[in-house]
Amino acid sequence: MIDNAHIVLIVAAVLFALGLIGVLTRKNVIFMLISVEIMLNAAGLAFVAAGSKWQQPDGQVMFLFILAMAAAEVSIGLAMVLQIHHQHKTLDVEKLKELRD
Amino acid sequence: MSVAMIFLSLGAPFVAALEIIIYAGAIIVLFIFVVMMLNLGHDTALQEKEWLRPKVWVVPSVLVLVLLAEMVVLLLQGDKEALPVSVVDPRKVALSLYGEYVIAVELAGFLLMAGIVGAAHIGKHTRKELHRFLQNGESQEILKTPPQQPAEEEPEQTVLHD
Numbered sequence: 001m002i003d004n005a006h007i008v009l010i011v012a013a014v015l016f017a018l019g020l021i022g023v024l025t026r027k028n029v030i031f032m033l034i035s036v037e038i039m040l041n042a043a044g045l046a047f048v049a050a051g052s053k054w055q056q057p058d059g060q061v062m063f064l065f066i067l068a069m070a071a072a073e074v075s076i077g078l079a080m081v082l083q084i085h086h087q088h089k090t091l092d093v094e095k096l097k098e099l100r101d
Numbered sequence: 102m103s104v105a106m107i108f109l110s111l112g113a114p115f116v117a118a119l120e121i122i123i124y125a126g127a128i129i130v131l132f133i134f135v136v137m138m139l140n141l142g143h144d145t146a147l148q149e150k151e152w153l154r155p156k157v158w159v160v161p162s163v164l165v166l167v168l169l170a171e172m173v174v175l176l177l178q179g180d181k182e183a184l185p186v187s188v189v190d191p192r193k194v195a196l197s198l199y200g201e202y203v204i205a206v207e208l209a210g211f212l213l214m215a216g217i218v219g220a221a222h223i224g225k226h227t228r229k230e231l232h233r234f235l236q237n238g239e240s241q242e243i244l245k246t247p248p249q250q251p252a253e254e255e256p257e258q259t260v261l262h263d
Contacts, residue, residue: 008107015104030136037128041104052111057194060116061202064194067123068209072216074128078135079223085139 005053008045015042029084029091033077040070115191 015038022035044063051059085091105124108117198206 004111008111011107030132034132045104045107048108048111048113048116052113057197060113060194061198061205063116064119064198065205065209067119068213071123071127072212074131075216075220076223078131079220081135082138083223091139 005049008049012042012046012049015039015045027092027094029081029093029096032093033074033081036077037070037074040066040073115194 019035019037019039019042022038023032026032026035044066047059047062047066049059051057051062081091084096088096090096105117105120108114108120
């Protein structure tokens, strides 16, 4: 019998896979950022599930740090999206090849 | 939202509340704000109209209806026995957070500070310089160009900016 934490871990794995597929297949920078957020959420979900399984608060502490990092990351990422749109007039990652060798 | 509900059912109410507050209050608002500021043009609207043909949304809506029916059936006839919830209360989280993880809290503070400063910097300054880089087309020249050059090219930049 699989218990509660296993179900939540499976959900986290599915969420992470969805986010990874989103990052790999999307062409729009904003959707890629949203997919990265989904992946961070999945990691935090796994942390909280593990912390709840062993009755330790460490999982939630780690989730707080992930949340702080996600907030910083999304602010930086959206500022970069604004800059990219100002400079290139596009959000398509296929066309953003200026840094390529 | 649903991740927050999973947290709540896992016995982590504090984290569930934080998730809702930060994601719905900050991150989604940021995304919507940026999408609003970008004001993507006519071709994007055409692309979305192309996406919204009936063939595309019929199958997902059928799936959603199946899920809705499943949820209604489960809510109506489900056994009232709740999942074994074992709450890790916020007090323990707070004690652990400010007890053994103080260094990490301060590092998170550094990270947020760097995030704020970096976002402000990227949002404000790079427009003038990077724009000139891309207009020249070569990155080698930029290292050699004296800083007087931006003054000449600024009229073009304002044209490009809308």
